[in-house]
Amino acid sequence: MGPDTNILEMRGITKAFPGVVANDGIDLDVRYGEVHTLLGENGAGKSTLVKILFGLYQADEGDILLRGEPIAVGSPSEAIASRIGMIHQHFMLVPTLTVAENVALGMDSSRRPFTDLDLVSRRVSEISEEHGLAVNPSVEVRQLAVGERQRVEIVKALYRDAELLVLDEPTAVLTPGEVDDLFVILRRMADDGRGLIFISHKLREVMSLSDRITVLRNGAVVGTTTPAETSRGQLAQMMVGRAVRLTPEKPVLQEGPARLSVENLTIHGDRDAVAVNNISFQVRSGEILGIAGVSGNGQRELAEAVAGLRDVEPGGSISMDGVDVTGDDTRARRDRGLGFIPEERMRDGAIAEFTVSENLVLVDHDSEEFTIRGMLAFGAIRKHSEQLVDDFAVKTPGIDTPTSSLSGGNIQKVILARELSASPTVLLACQPTRGVDIGAAEYIHTRLIEQRSIGTATILISEDLDEILGLADRVAVMYEGDIVAIVQGQDASREQIGLLMAGVVEQTTSS
Amino acid sequence: MGDFFTLSVLVATAASAIRLATPYLLASLGETIGQRSGVLNLGVDGVMLLSAFFSYWAVLETGNLWLAVLVGLVVGLAMGILYGVITVGLSATQGISGIGIFIFGLGLSDLLFRQQVGTPKPVRRLPNVDVPILSDIPHLGEALFQRNLLTYLAFLLVPATALLLSRTTFGLNIRSVGENPQAADSLGVSVERTRFVAILIGNSMAGLAGAALVLQLGIFQPNLTQGLGFIAVALVYFGAWRPAGVMGGALLYGLVNATVLQWKALGIIPVSGSDLANMAPAILTILALIALARRVHAPSALTKPFTRH
Numbered sequence: 001m002g003p004d005t006n007i008l009e010m011r012g013i014t015k016a017f018p019g020v021v022a023n024d025g026i027d028l029d030v031r032y033g034e035v036h037t038l039l040g041e042n043g044a045g046k047s048t049l050v051k052i053l054f055g056l057y058q059a060d061e062g063d064i065l066l067r068g069e070p071i072a073v074g075s076p077s078e079a080i081a082s083r084i085g086m087i088h089q090h091f092m093l094v095p096t097l098t099v100a101e102n103v104a105l106g107m108d109s110s111r112r113p114f115t116d117l118d119l120v121s122r123r124v125s126e127i128s129e130e131h132g133l134a135v136n137p138s139v140e141v142r143q144l145a146v147g148e149r150q151r152v153e154i155v156k157a158l159y160r161d162a163e164l165l166v167l168d169e170p171t172a173v174l175t176p177g178e179v180d181d182l183f184v185i186l187r188r189m190a191d192d193g194r195g196l197i198f199i200s201h202k203l204r205e206v207m208s209l210s211d212r213i214t215v216l217r218n219g220a221v222v223g224t225t226t227p228a229e230t231s232r233g234q235l236a237q238m239m240v241g242r243a244v245r246l247t248p249e250k251p252v253l254q255e256g257p258a259r260l261s262v263e264n265l266t267i268h269g270d271r272d273a274v275a276v277n278n279i280s281f282q283v284r285s286g287e288i289l290g291i292a293g294v295s296g297n298g299q300r301e302l303a304e305a306v307a308g309l310r311d312v313e314p315g316g317s318i319s320m321d322g323v324d325v326t327g328d329d330t331r332a333r334r335d336r337g338l339g340f341i342p343e344e345r346m347r348d349g350a351i352a353e354f355t356v357s358e359n360l361v362l363v364d365h366d367s368e369e370f371t372i373r374g375m376l377a378f379g380a381i382r383k384h385s386e387q388l389v390d391d392f393a394v395k396t397p398g399i400d401t402p403t404s405s406l407s408g409g410n411i412q413k414v415i416l417a418r419e420l421s422a423s424p425t426v427l428l429a430c431q432p433t434r435g436v437d438i439g440a441a442e443y444i445h446t447r448l449i450e451q452r453s454i455g456t457a458t459i460l461i462s463e464d465l466d467e468i469l470g471l472a473d474r475v476a477v478m479y480e481g482d483i484v485a486i487v488q489g490q491d492a493s494r495e496q497i498g499l500l501m502a503g504v505v506e507q508t509t510s511s
Numbered sequence: 512m513g514d515f516f517t518l519s520v521l522v523a524t525a526a527s528a529i530r531l532a533t534p535y536l537l538a539s540l541g542e543t544i545g546q547r548s549g550v551l552n553l554g555v556d557g558v559m560l561l562s563a564f565f566s567y568w569a570v571l572e573t574g575n576l577w578l579a580v581l582v583g584l585v586v587g588l589a590m591g592i593l594y595g596v597i598t599v600g601l602s603a604t605q606g607i608s609g610i611g612i613f614i615f616g617l618g619l620s621d622l623l624f625r626q627q628v629g630t631p632k633p634v635r636r637l638p639n640v641d642v643p644i645l646s647d648i649p650h651l652g653e654a655l656f657q658r659n660l661l662t663y664l665a666f667l668l669v670p671a672t673a674l675l676l677s678r679t680t681f682g683l684n685i686r687s688v689g690e691n692p693q694a695a696d697s698l699g700v701s702v703e704r705t706r707f708v709a710i711l712i713g714n715s716m717a718g719l720a721g722a723a724l725v726l727q728l729g730i731f732q733p734n735l736t737q738g739l740g741f742i743a744v745a746l747v748y749f750g751a752w753r754p755a756g757v758m759g760g761a762l763l764y765g766l767v768n769a770t771v772l773q774w775k776a777l778g779i780i781p782v783s784g785s786d787l788a789n790m791a792p793a794i795l796t797i798l799a800l801i802a803l804a805r806r807v808h809a810p811s812a813l814t815k816p817f818t819r820h
Binding site: 054095113 | 678679680681682683684686687690691693694695696697698699700808811819
């Protein structure tokens, strides 16, 4: 098995679900010692393909050859027995168990019926030393940070002696620094002769890690290439099927007066701990303030406090156009010009069971425009909804379609349409393009910049550094409830922001 | 009140508390195993009623106490198969199907009793067995080591259950499918099989609890349990899903019941107030659950049917 032999060949894999062909005759081969990336939009079929490989789904058609031998993978345990490992996008860990227990789960014990955790712990320590994966086997997983949990997942796969390793969007939850560390580990694992399948839609990462890249679109292979032969722009075009502008064009900042002022804000989180610790900032008319940070560092609580959904500690204040709104409820703040695109769009942004039209008037349904003597004015609502669906290019069969049947990107456009049609003076946009296709993300970015041009003060909370750097005029970095620095957008570098996100504060120019 | 605080009365109260705790303990330990695997069984009371009736019937017909215990266990196992098929096989909503099991057990035990027995007739009770040496310890021996075999079994099952959950591979499987079934599934642990077996163990123990209840009383009547099975479910929460905690809860209930009985017998509680005193366990449940609410971590996947997606 030299470096050019295939550990895996998937031939003509086809899998249909009711109403959609998720995989349509996909071919994929992975060599020993290679990182082979599967790149594609949501719904392109990446996850389905690897779930078939791991035995979670059964293919309707097609063959899988592992080490040259045809195999049928009927279940995850068969996949594991064939030395296929998988790091799932959502960690497959039991938080209340220790690291060793998580590793031992599903494995035979040498002391049946009892567990042999001493043995497992020793082996875990060996593996973590060998591969540079620092983990403590006796700690409960719930006490671990995200990056550590991921190392546990990798140790789990190595413990099972995985030779073919599938990583489904492993970087989605990591800081830029953690991503770098992960890539070192992955590269080393490939150099040891393992085959790695890396799933991602982050073009920058794909270009830096991959040996080869296979692009999927609508369940079919668009092509296979290498980083040397392609560029981010070309990959994006392959993914979407048309030319895409990756970096939005932004006119010169026309900064106006401060629209939103936040002073000495301290906010408690869900578990009573302090989530946001005495922070102050202002957002001016015509400016986008980006808030960068790894999820869970107080951004969500900050957004909820600004939106009026979470109480702040006495002494802190939030003002809009110089008027203190700290004691006002969400409704009053909206009436004063606040627009809010929440992070959890299906939980806080829209009601899934409602129609597109109902979601579009969710905020304004009781305004004079949409009511006649207290009854809903359906004619006016229809007209308004049709106009918005048209203006915001929402792909929906009609305005009476249940919102839940739309794609993530289109649901986000519905929310965007509702919030922007109210002409907000302050716009709070949380993770506006997370899980959204490149095309829809491009559209949402264009809209946010248009809003900036007409003088809206925007707070953009995002974990996507490219988004922050592309849109924000100033970047505030949050770490453990503090704003550790505010950097001018044009001066900010990925490396600098990445370090700040990890809590490494150097002497930076702040303003 | 002074009558109560005499050594002989206190020892008798303690002894009766331990006896009364037995059915609670057996049922709660079984329910703990089920809940740790992510399955809530609100039908414990129904299972107990049905196995109590069949146990009673067996001893009535044959006079064989150990056959009666076995019958109780088997009825529990059979109800476990039924509940397993409903909740694991068919992924039914656990809260509702548990209530269904309760009503089924209540109705069927009532019907069979009226048809097959009619008027309550007393039967032999489980004899007390002295533990050699230990039973000779003054007072303590009388309270703890002169009990029946099912009581000993129930208390031995406390460390056994703890060991099963914390030290065995099957216990690891149970805990993982109760917390994150997707993770267990991804490692080749069958969520369905693990939960099914946990349900079988839990219901068998509920069956034993029914047998213990009826064979300690020596008589059956419709709705013999009077909600004891529901308290057993509550005790799992009270005990924070840990066998030792569950035992503490069961002993507390045994003690409350024994004290109420003793006080009634001594006339400390007037006859007019006895209905009120009978409510003591229920009030205690509510107070205990309020006090303990928030502090404990329930299995994350409790009541959630597993589907792969």
